[in-house]
Amino acid sequence: MSYQLPNFRHPELPVNELGYTRADYEGSISTLCAGCGHDSIAGAIVKAVHELSIPPHKIAKLSGIGCSSKSPAYFLGKSHGFNSVHGRMPSVATGAALANRDMIYLGVSGDGDTASIGMGQFAHAIRRNLNMVYIVMNNGCYGLTKGQDSATADEGSTSKKGDPNPFDAIDLPSLALNLGATFIARSFSGDKGQLVPLIKAAITHRGFAMIDVISPCVTFNNNPQSTKSYEFVREHAEATGTVDFVPMREEITTSYPPGSTAEVTMHDGSVLHLHKQEEGMDPFDRISAMNALEQHRARGDILTGLIYLDEDSRELHEVLETSQRPLNELDASDLCPGNRVLANINASLR
Amino acid sequence: MKPTDTSNPEYFHKVVDCQYACPAHTPVPEYIRLIAAGRYTDAYMINWVSNVFPGVLGRTCDRPCEPACRRGRLGGDEEPVAICRLKRVAADNKTGDDFRARLPKIPKKKNGKRIALIGAGPASLTVARDLMPLGYSIDIYDNQFAGGGMMRSQIPSFRLPIEVLDEEVDYILDTGVVTHFDTEVTSLQSILDKDYDAVFVGTGAPRGRDLNIPGRGEGADNIHIGIEWLASVAFEHRHQVGKRVLVLGGGNTAMDCCRTSRRLGGDEVRVVVRSPFADMKASPWEKEDAMHEDIPIFDNHTPKEFVIEGGKLAGMVFEKVEAEYDENGKRSLVPTGEDPVFMPADDVLIAIGQENSFPWIERDAGVEFDQWDMPVVDKDTFQSTNPKVFFGGDAAFGPENVITAVAHGHQAAVSIHLMCGGKDVAERPAPFTNLMSQKMGVHEWSYDNQVEDDPRYVVPLADKSKALADRKLEVELGFDKSTGFAEAERCLNCDVQTVFTEARCIECDACVDICPTDCITFTAPVEEEMLRTRLSAPAGNLAQDLYVSDVLPTTRVLVKDENVCLHCGLCAERCPTTAWDMQKFLYNVSLAGQ
Ligand SMILES: Cc1cc2nc3c(=O)[nH]c(=O)nc-3n(C[C@H](O)[C@H](O)[C@H](O)COP(=O)(O)OP(=O)(O)OC[C@H]3O[C@@H](n4cnc5c(N)ncnc54)[C@H](O)[C@@H]3O)c2cc1C
Ligand SMILES: Cc1ncc(C[n+]2csc(CCOP(=O)(O)OP(=O)(O)O)c2C)c(N)n1
Ligand code: SF4
Ligand code: SF4
Ligand code: SF4
Ligand SMILES: [Mg+2]
Numbered sequence: 001m002s003y004q005l006p007n008f009r010h011p012e013l014p015v016n017e018l019g020y021t022r023a024d025y026e027g028s029i030s031t032l033c034a035g036c037g038h039d040s041i042a043g044a045i046v047k048a049v050h051e052l053s054i055p056p057h058k059i060a061k062l063s064g065i066g067c068s069s070k071s072p073a074y075f076l077g078k079s080h081g082f083n084s085v086h087g088r089m090p091s092v093a094t095g096a097a098l099a100n101r102d103m104i105y106l107g108v109s110g111d112g113d114t115a116s117i118g119m120g121q122f123a124h125a126i127r128r129n130l131n132m133v134y135i136v137m138n139n140g141c142y143g144l145t146k147g148q149d150s151a152t153a154d155e156g157s158t159s160k161k162g163d164p165n166p167f168d169a170i171d172l173p174s175l176a177l178n179l180g181a182t183f184i185a186r187s188f189s190g191d192k193g194q195l196v197p198l199i200k201a202a203i204t205h206r207g208f209a210m211i212d213v214i215s216p217c218v219t220f221n222n223n224p225q226s227t228k229s230y231e232f233v234r235e236h237a238e239a240t241g242t243v244d245f246v247p248m249r250e251e252i253t254t255s256y257p258p259g260s261t262a263e264v265t266m267h268d269g270s271v272l273h274l275h276k277q278e279e280g281m282d283p284f285d286r287i288s289a290m291n292a293l294e295q296h297r298a299r300g301d302i303l304t305g306l307i308y309l310d311e312d313s314r315e316l317h318e319v320l321e322t323s324q325r326p327l328n329e330l331d332a333s334d335l336c337p338g339n340r341v342l343a344n345i346n347a348s349l350r
Numbered sequence: 351m352k353p354t355d356t357s358n359p360e361y362f363h364k365v366v367d368c369q370y371a372c373p374a375h376t377p378v379p380e381y382i383r384l385i386a387a388g389r390y391t392d393a394y395m396i397n398w399v400s401n402v403f404p405g406v407l408g409r410t411c412d413r414p415c416e417p418a419c420r421r422g423r424l425g426g427d428e429e430p431v432a433i434c435r436l437k438r439v440a441a442d443n444k445t446g447d448d449f450r451a452r453l454p455k456i457p458k459k460k461n462g463k464r465i466a467l468i469g470a471g472p473a474s475l476t477v478a479r480d481l482m483p484l485g486y487s488i489d490i491y492d493n494q495f496a497g498g499g500m501m502r503s504q505i506p507s508f509r510l511p512i513e514v515l516d517e518e519v520d521y522i523l524d525t526g527v528v529t530h531f532d533t534e535v536t537s538l539q540s541i542l543d544k545d546y547d548a549v550f551v552g553t554g555a556p557r558g559r560d561l562n563i564p565g566r567g568e569g570a571d572n573i574h575i576g577i578e579w580l581a582s583v584a585f586e587h588r589h590q591v592g593k594r595v596l597v598l599g600g601g602n603t604a605m606d607c608c609r610t611s612r613r614l615g616g617d618e619v620r621v622v623v624r625s626p627f628a629d630m631k632a633s634p635w636e637k638e639d640a641m642h643e644d645i646p647i648f649d650n651h652t653p654k655e656f657v658i659e660g661g662k663l664a665g666m667v668f669e670k671v672e673a674e675y676d677e678n679g680k681r682s683l684v685p686t687g688e689d690p691v692f693m694p695a696d697d698v699l700i701a702i703g704q705e706n707s708f709p710w711i712e713r714d715a716g717v718e719f720d721q722w723d724m725p726v727v728d729k730d731t732f733q734s735t736n737p738k739v740f741f742g743g744d745a746a747f748g749p750e751n752v753i754t755a756v757a758h759g760h761q762a763a764v765s766i767h768l769m770c771g772g773k774d775v776a777e778r779p780a781p782f783t784n785l786m787s788q789k790m791g792v793h794e795w796s797y798d799n800q801v802e803d804d805p806r807y808v809v810p811l812a813d814k815s816k817a818l819a820d821r822k823l824e825v826e827l828g829f830d831k832s833t834g835f836a837e838a839e840r841c842l843n844c845d846v847q848t849v850f851t852e853a854r855c856i857e858c859d860a861c862v863d864i865c866p867t868d869c870i871t872f873t874a875p876v877e878e879e880m881l882r883t884r885l886s887a888p889a890g891n892l893a894q895d896l897y898v899s900d901v902l903p904t905t906r907v908l909v910k911d912e913n914v915c916l917h918c919g920l921c922a923e924r925c926p927t928t929a930w931d932m933q934k935f936l937y938n939v940s941l942a943g944q
């Protein structure tokens with residue numbers, strides 16, 4: 001077994017604005033099963049962050065427990081990381097985000113970590129519109145504990161060693177929409193063409209950005225009777241449309257026929273192009289998004305792509321009017337403004 | 351773009367860059383692995399079968415394999431594997447008795463066919479080596495006192511000790527080849543008249559080019575033709591040279607002339623060449639070796655005249671030029687208009703090229719000559735227009751090198767054997783190939799798939815002052831066993847091929863994600879030119895193939911750019927369905943009788 005990746009890289013790898021190649025955003029060699037979808041998502045994250053020219057130290061990776069939650073070790077090796085308790089990543093993320101608003105918080109979770117043990121935490125992070133990216137590596141099972149059905153497993157879906165699942169699935173995008181998430185997308189680990197721009201858009205979004213990424217567990221849940229297998233997902237995935245992400249600094253060069261495309265300017269000036277959008281579906285409208293999700297679900301299809309985007313999103317810091325500066329930049333005089341300030345406050349309450 | 355046909359042996363052959371570039375197609379990575387395993391005699395044997403003179407070539411080969419080596423394409427300061435010097439490690443450490451015991455048996459009963467070989471250089475010796483075990487009776491003619499051709503007369507002892515040459519020449523001659531040394535062949539017809547079943551001409555390119563400019567005649571005593579001068583040194587007719595020596599020319603002969611001069615008393619030896627330094631024909635390492643021995647190289651100097659004073663050579667005058675290239679890249683050397691340069695000299699060695707000359711071949715002996723007075727020789731069969739007469743080595747198409755002479759010799763032997771068996775010489779035997787999985791366990795391979803970062807090891811040299819004092823002292827000391835091991839570990843095992851089976855692929859992207867050098871892409875099937883623009887990493891090296899699969903269920907194809915694949919096996923390790931496998935590809939050129 002090779003525990004080491006060779007040190008050679010392609011000699012002509014492109015460099016980003018910081019002068020870094022993709023190799024500078026890699027993590028250590030994966031110990032996940034060969035063929036695990038989670039590795040592809042890790043690859044997509046590396047590509048997206050490299051292309052966005054984000055300095056690695058500006059990112060904090062946060063995760064819970066599971067094969068998915070292990071995966072931050074395999075990307076962005078030079079970023080910060082916190083591998084928390086099962087299902088508790090959102091509270092760690094909340095604390096971190098409140099303490100330092102200047103960092104990018106990249107949460108990685110599994111369907112077990114999110115939809116079972118972590119459900120409560122997930123719901124409240126959304127409700128508060130915490131400024132973070134929340135990627136669910138969704139394989140419909142508890143991979144790390146050998147493939148038990150999870151709460152996102154579809155009714156009737158059968159894992160490699162299991163019986164048909166008797167319960168209806170929790171659909172995470174529908175749930176997130178219900179809870180008021182401001183950015184919702186779904187994708188597939190085997191479709192980097194779709195996933196990479198979605199990750200970029202999610203990183204640029206101000207507020208809670210969830211991407212539900214179907215990510216087959218090759219070892220326990222990639223059999224023909226499973227609805228989370230590579231083959232099933234490929235056959236049943238239907239994209240809302242395609243998404244192109246144009247970073248703020250780049251000139252827009254592609255042109256689309258009029259009427260076929262919608263443009264969204266993100267808060268940092270980057271532009272999202274949505275084109276070949278599904279007829280009748282408006283990703284800026286919650287009800288339309290909800291309808292589209294339900295209709296596809298009823299047909300047995302999996303709706304992928306950008307599902308919902310709230311352009312007026314106000315993230316937690318804005319809502320709470322917190323300090324503009326990270327807490328670690330505040331000195332004693334900021335934190336203890338002295339008796340006069342206290343007296344003023346007291347006076348205002350009289 | 352069509353799916354790659356990997357059943358064509360040339361596809362995987364080409365992936366093994368070094369072996370593909372070797373004129374004799376020596377299975378390089380196979381012998382390098384054996385060296386790493388300490389199996390020196392086995393490593394030597396693989397070389398001996400393929401290139402006949404591993405000890406000689408491990409010191410002197412022109413090594414076309416090395417510029418081709420994949421490691422040289424990995425960027426940064428990465429250099430090729432020291433393939434040539436590893437060959438020497440095998441030769442130095444083999445067990446002689448063990449090797450002799452493995453030599454092919456020579457049949458007691460001859461097959462009744464008689465072959466004449468003219469010239470006893472590497473080309474002819476290879477023909478003898480290949481045909482003796484098949485029962486042929488062979489006569490070899492050479493005007494020198496012993497076998498080896500220019501390996502003996504030209505390549506100086508400080509690069510190739512005579513014992514190394516003797517040993518490998520004797521392996522062949524000792525099989526019962528009948529030698530006619532000190533015998534100048536002055537007539538092809540007289541050989542043909544002896545009723546041989548086939549005649550092989552391996553007489554090399556024995557004439558050194560002269561430089562006819564003013565003063566050449568008057569200075570003749572101190573102006574020498576490089577290859578004649580080297581031969582006279584090798585054969586101990588000449589032991590000295592003047593203190594100030596000018597060597598004209600920029601090829602390997604010039605490098606041997608200047609370095610030999612340093613050993614025969616030349617204190618102030620200069621190489622003077624017309625072309626720019628970078629365009630010189632000599633291999634980079636030979637230039638380095640010369641400069642290491644304090645020999646300056648003056649480029650862009652065109653010789654104008656030999657200056658004679660008091661009836662004796664006093665030096666030479668040169669005109670300074672510079673290279674200009676037209677839009678087709680064709681070079682012309684244009685005078686700069688600067689003052690002519692005078693360089694004093696006691697001796698001048700002219701090393702500006704070699705030519706073929708066949709005064710001894712009657713033009714009515716059935717061998718046709720072309721407009722350049724070269725014999726008309728078939729590039730594959732080495733047969734001339736006289737079906738019984740074959741050419742090889744430098745005699746066939748002009749001066750090359752030892753390994754090319756060996757490669758020609760093998761093919762000529764195949765032709766002679768076909769002809770003597772009444773078969774069509776044009777029907778060449780297919781190469782022997784074998785493709786075998788290296789999988790030992792889920793994540794275990796039978797080759798060492800870890801890629802080492804070590805920079806290329808440098809061969810240690812003998813102390814310079816000692817080397818310059820003794821013409822016969824070998825300069826290079828060779829790698830010791832442990833350095834040989836470390837250098838061998840640098841080899842990427844390019845013969846262990848990545849083999850893809852469409853039917854098993856589930857398009858999970860695991861191979862794409864893990865590949866350290868971004869070789870793999872799933873994309874829509876389009877024409878190659880377009881395809882090359884759509885891959886995971888730049889794919890601009892058109893000399894390297896794209897391995898393209900059949901169309902997969904998603905209507906995409908898998909494309910692997912062979913260019914900088916490390917053969918690390920990680921794609922196969924990460925593949926959940928073994929759609930990728932690492933398989934060792936053996937490719938052996940078929941020799942006579944195989
Ligand atoms: C100075 C110098 C250095 C070189 N260094 C290298 C090196 O480091 N590495 C390398 O790979 N190559 C080197 N070469 C080239 C290499 O030596 C030749 O390419 C190679 O030896 C050619 O082999 P061959 O069998 O064709 O003929 P040769 O080796 O030339 O042998 C031909 C033989 O035939 C004999 N002969 C010729 N005519 C007759 C005749 N009419 N009757 C009888 N005998 C005859 C010649 O005397 C000679 O012995 C060097 C060449 C020179 C000149
Ligand atoms: C508090 C707690 N309860 C249970 C476990 C056991 N456990 C480990 S991983 C896991 C499920 C992980 O599933 P998921 O989040 O979908 O990750 P996957 O391995 O499928 O990627 C469970 C239940 C635990 N580690 N901690
Ligand atoms: S068990 Fe499943 S989820 Fe975990 S690493 Fe293996 S394939 Fe991936
Ligand atoms: S790395 Fe090894 S096998 Fe590959 S070209 Fe170089 S010497 Fe040959
Ligand atoms: S062997 Fe496979 S993983 Fe390794 S460099 Fe080659 S294609 Fe990439
Ligand atoms: Mg899971």
